[in-house]
Amino acid sequence: MIHIRPATPADVPLMLAFIHELAEFEREPHSVKMTEEQLLEDGFGNDPQYDCLIAEWDGAPAGWALFFPIYSTWRGRGLHLEDLFIRPQFRGRGIGKALLRRVAAIAAEKGCTKLQWEVLDWNQPAIDFYHSIGGFMLNEWRIMRVTGDALAALAASETEGKV
Amino acid sequence: MIHIRPATPADVPLMLAFIHELAEFEREPHSVKMTEEQLLEDGFGNDPQYDCLIAEWDGAPAGWALFFPIYSTWRGRGLHLEDLFIRPQFRGRGIGKALLRRVAAIAAEKGCTKLQWEVLDWNQPAIDFYHSIGGFMLNEWRIMRVTGDALAALAASETEGKV
Numbered sequence: 001m002i003h004i005r006p007a008t009p010a011d012v013p014l015m016l017a018f019i020h021e022l023a024e025f026e027r028e029p030h031s032v033k034m035t036e037e038q039l040l041e042d043g044f045g046n047d048p049q050y051d052c053l054i055a056e057w058d059g060a061p062a063g064w065a066l067f068f069p070i071y072s073t074w075r076g077r078g079l080h081l082e083d084l085f086i087r088p089q090f091r092g093r094g095i096g097k098a099l100l101r102r103v104a105a106i107a108a109e110k111g112c113t114k115l116q117w118e119v120l121d122w123n124q125p126a127i128d129f130y131h132s133i134g135g136f137m138l139n140e141w142r143i144m145r146v147t148g149d150a151l152a153a154l155a156a157s158e159t160e161g162k163v
Numbered sequence: 164m165i166h167i168r169p170a171t172p173a174d175v176p177l178m179l180a181f182i183h184e185l186a187e188f189e190r191e192p193h194s195v196k197m198t199e200e201q202l203l204e205d206g207f208g209n210d211p212q213y214d215c216l217i218a219e220w221d222g223a224p225a226g227w228a229l230f231f232p233i234y235s236t237w238r239g240r241g242l243h244l245e246d247l248f249i250r251p252q253f254r255g256r257g258i259g260k261a262l263l264r265r266v267a268a269i270a271a272e273k274g275c276t277k278l279q280w281e282v283l284d285w286n287q288p289a290i291d292f293y294h295s296i297g298g299f300m301l302n303e304w305r306i307m308r309v310t311g312d313a314l315a316a317l318a319a320s321e322t323e324g325k326v
């Protein structure tokens with residue numbers, strides 16, 4: 001039996017375990033720089049950066065969803081689903097769909113016009129699942145990013161009034 | 164001469180004009196459902212959903228940037244740049260780059276490890292510009308979304324304990 005509940009500070013070690021398990025699946029186990037301290041501060045401190053839900057199956061931690069608000073200048077408020085992960089031994093029981101439904105219900109309560117997330121283009125089982133629940137892919141759009149030294153260099157070059 | 168400043172409530176009509184002008188360029192002029200009232204409430208009300216900067220050239224409104232916080236379970240805080248727009252008659256003067264630098268500086272101040280945005284895959288001038296300032300494209304990732312009736316249906320199907 002599924003039970004979905006909001007995460008509490010006591011869940012932080014479990015949340016970090018889920019983060020590492022998903023990174024393994026995504027073939028980037030060494031990309032995780034998160035710590036329990038940061039996850040605690042960023043989720044349960046004075047200025048929360050995310051919300052999350054824990055899914056249990058007969059009391060055992062089975063998966064989770066982490067999400068935060070986003071904004072569209074065309075449509076207003078939305079939710080971004082950053083992580084949705086079900087441990088392999090708990091898959092095929094509808095837990096991912098139950099988590100997505102709960103996040104969709106939260107989005108609707110908040111007056112959001114969209115729920116959005118990202119998917120690896122080689123993860124066909126996930127893509128099929130997302131289509132089955134009414135999702136669509138934005139085929140023309142690509143994500144661009146600046147990080148690390150390049151972000152620091154761009155920030156340091158900030159010279160108002162001089163172009 | 165460029166001047167970049169934070170937007171104020173008095174800028175809302177200008178901001179909505181920029182939103183419509185960018186939607187025209189993106190070939191989706193009818194997709195904009197935003198109103199001045201909503202933009203004012205969402206940006207300057209009790210629970211702000213975004214920040215934005217206005218760029219002026221010799222006192223004339225030339226462009227803008229709108230952004231908000233995002234979160235990565237691998238790296239922590241980030242900023243998402245939702246809109247970056249320069250009016251055609253003001254292009255080629257470094258205003259877009261100046262706005263990006265300022266947003267990057269704000270990201271660095273906030274302890275963000277990434278600044279992220281989306282680009283249309285046919286907008287090669289934008290892609291070239293983003294590469295020139297140290298950006299990179301996430302080639303494997305695609306954006307998925309559920310909206311409107313499909314989001315309402317998914318939310319309504321939320322049935323904890325029954326799967």
